[in-house]
Amino acid sequence: MAGHLGLVGSALTKTLRAKGYDNIVGRSVDELDLRDPAAVRAFFDAERPDCVFLAAAKVGGIVANNTYRSEFIYDNLMIQNNVIDAAYRFGVSKLLFLGSTCIYPREAPQPMREDCLLTSPLEYTNEPYAIAKIAGIKLCESYNIQYGTNFIAVMPTNLYGPNDNFNLEKSHVMPALIRKIHLGKALEENDMEALKADFDRMPVEGVDGSDTARVIEKLAKYGVVRHANGVVSVEVWGTGAPMREFLWSEDMADACVFVMENVDWSDLCAEVGAGGNELRNCHLNIGTGREASIADLAAMIRRTVGFRGEIRFDASKPDGTMRKLTDPSRLHSLGWRHSVELEQGIGMLYGWYKNIE
Numbered sequence: 001m002a003g004h005l006g007l008v009g010s011a012l013t014k015t016l017r018a019k020g021y022d023n024i025v026g027r028s029v030d031e032l033d034l035r036d037p038a039a040v041r042a043f044f045d046a047e048r049p050d051c052v053f054l055a056a057a058k059v060g061g062i063v064a065n066n067t068y069r070s071e072f073i074y075d076n077l078m079i080q081n082n083v084i085d086a087a088y089r090f091g092v093s094k095l096l097f098l099g100s101t102c103i104y105p106r107e108a109p110q111p112m113r114e115d116c117l118l119t120s121p122l123e124y125t126n127e128p129y130a131i132a133k134i135a136g137i138k139l140c141e142s143y144n145i146q147y148g149t150n151f152i153a154v155m156p157t158n159l160y161g162p163n164d165n166f167n168l169e170k171s172h173v174m175p176a177l178i179r180k181i182h183l184g185k186a187l188e189e190n191d192m193e194a195l196k197a198d199f200d201r202m203p204v205e206g207v208d209g210s211d212t213a214r215v216i217e218k219l220a221k222y223g224v225v226r227h228a229n230g231v232v233s234v235e236v237w238g239t240g241a242p243m244r245e246f247l248w249s250e251d252m253a254d255a256c257v258f259v260m261e262n263v264d265w266s267d268l269c270a271e272v273g274a275g276g277n278e279l280r281n282c283h284l285n286i287g288t289g290r291e292a293s294i295a296d297l298a299a300m301i302r303r304t305v306g307f308r309g310e311i312r313f314d315a316s317k318p319d320g321t322m323r324k325l326t327d328p329s330r331l332h333s334l335g336w337r338h339s340v341e342l343e344q345g346i347g348m349l350y351g352w353y354k355n356i357e
Contacts (some may be wrong), residue, residue, distance in 0.1 A: 003056030073128035078320035084286035099133035111327035157287035161249025232309035237317035240295030248340035287326030
């Protein structure tokens with residue numbers, strides 16, 4: 001399990017154990033740098049895994065993707081190149097490579113089918129990450145065609161769930177909004193103990209809960225502000241109009257294990273129905289096929305948290321892609337559908353967040 005400690009890998013590990021798979025091997029980044037080809041080959045030589053879930057990746061939200069462009073392409077290329085190549089060289093029977101639906105063009109037809117890959121330009125803000133993930137799809141595809149491997153690429157939509165990243169500097173929209181609105185509620189209730197406890201658990205830019213003045217300063221920097229009239233507002237980047245699809249991470253894990261147990265690359269080739277050597281777009285979308293606007297998402301989180309203040313949208317900040325809805329019909333045809341709906345999942349994630357030690 002490459003990436004066993006992250007949002008995706010931890011959900012996969014939990015699901016596998018629930019199904020009786022106990023011989024699961026993972027290494028933290030301190031124990032194994034997947035960017036190092038020699039270290040990866042030594043690991044595969046020692047462990048000889050039968051199956052591989054490649055869930056390790058450098059990930060982040062729109063700010064991180066646009067700021068650390070070189071790391072997002074380099075680190076992800078190195079991780080997946082080393083693991084996929086080692087899986088081939090050491091005879092792994094099956095590999096599942098996890099990408100992202102950001103691989104699809106910015107103006108892709110909605111909902112996005114697998115065959116719209118590489119049909120027009122990508123969204124600029126996450127282009128380096130998307131290109132790395134497209135390379136991973138093509139690497140799996142190329143090894144399968146040339147060497148007869150059974151490497152399957154799956155593209156989950158926006159994920160959320162236990163072990164999500166709530167770092168305000170680098171998190172995706174869901175955990176960022178949950179944390180900011182939680183902090184907004186504490187501020188409007190003058191609950192300084194809750195603010196201090198939150199900053200002690202997860203310092204913001206090195207600031208913990210020991211310095212109240214700096215806590216308030218950092219809240220303001222990230223758009224959680226008490227105004228002169230006493231009203232607290234939480235800022236959300238963009239207009240609120242973009243539509244997004246969200247998938248509970250444990251639903252994603254269930255889909256991945258379903259694919260690993262029941263689907264081979266040859267099945268996907270037959271599903272695509274391509275002739276000759278032109279086998280492409282044999283990857284799988286994993287999603288709900290349902291979407292909500294960022295404004296609606298913020299409203300759901302506001303209700304769940306019990307925040308009474310204002311949600312303010314900063315239209316000077318980028319919206320990113322306006323719509324990214326997957327078409328999961330190929331996966332549906334193979335026998336899998338999601339079970340957790342969005343507002344239910346928000347409540348589950350907020351409950352998890354409040355109980356982080």
